[in-house]
Amino acid sequence: MNLKKIKELKSFSIVIIPDQSGVQAKQRKFKLGTIISIVALYTFLVFVIGFLIFDVAPLGRMLGINNPTLSKEDIQEVEMLNRRMIFLSRELSKLKSTNQRLKEAIFLGDSTLIDSLSNKIKKSKDSLPTVKNNKIKGDLYFIINKLLQGKDKKLNDEVFFEKPVEGFVSKNFDPDKGHFGIDYVLKKGTPIHASSGGYVIFSDYTVKDGYMLIISNPNNYITIYKHCSVLLKRVRETVSTGEIIALSGNSGLITTGPHLHFEIWKNGKPINPKNIFLNYLQE
16 A cells, blocks of 8 residues: 555544454444544653653652762762861871971981080980880880980080979879879960970970970980970070970870970980979979
């Protein structure tokens, strides 16, 4: 049947013949226009239903599958995680910088800059003796051991120490329990004075002791100031006795409140500050 005959066809009949014998065949007569209208309507309905399923109401949502797009809460959580990662990355960089400064402090202990302060200290020998006190541990001990051990000490000048602050002593020197200094209870931001003049070999933040400052003093002494809130002196700066070098605080992990932890070491060994404080002996 060619196209011309299809155009001339105005109506046709459909005969339904059942397989069972004895059942009368049925005949239905349809017009071509009616068939075309039904097919067009069916096609339109299929298009509309498909549009509603896949566009207006996604099939995944109808089937109970979560929407893959991020909600506002998800976006905020992702941003918070990104900020945390940036913060941790910066803290890691600070720790690396601190370790590098600790290494520099060790080498500064054998430099001519330290010798120029005492004017009498000779260069370190090749071999350095070790400290017998096994309770001294950590990076601070390593600095002190490298900095002050193995030097010939022929000094004529006396070294005097003053109390770095005026405050209530909450904990005294007790090396048997691992406490190598004195704790002064202070308000945050109280000025801290240099107990004795010298040369700054460390001034930075440490995880355990917070903002810490270490000064190399003449005659193989060093003084240590821990848990500060602000450090006013930098490495390689010289300080005078009584000069303000920092402000008290509560920094670091090993602290229970605003205070200053102060230590004095000589030849790699901690000593009781009260035994040599000038203004303590005069009281």
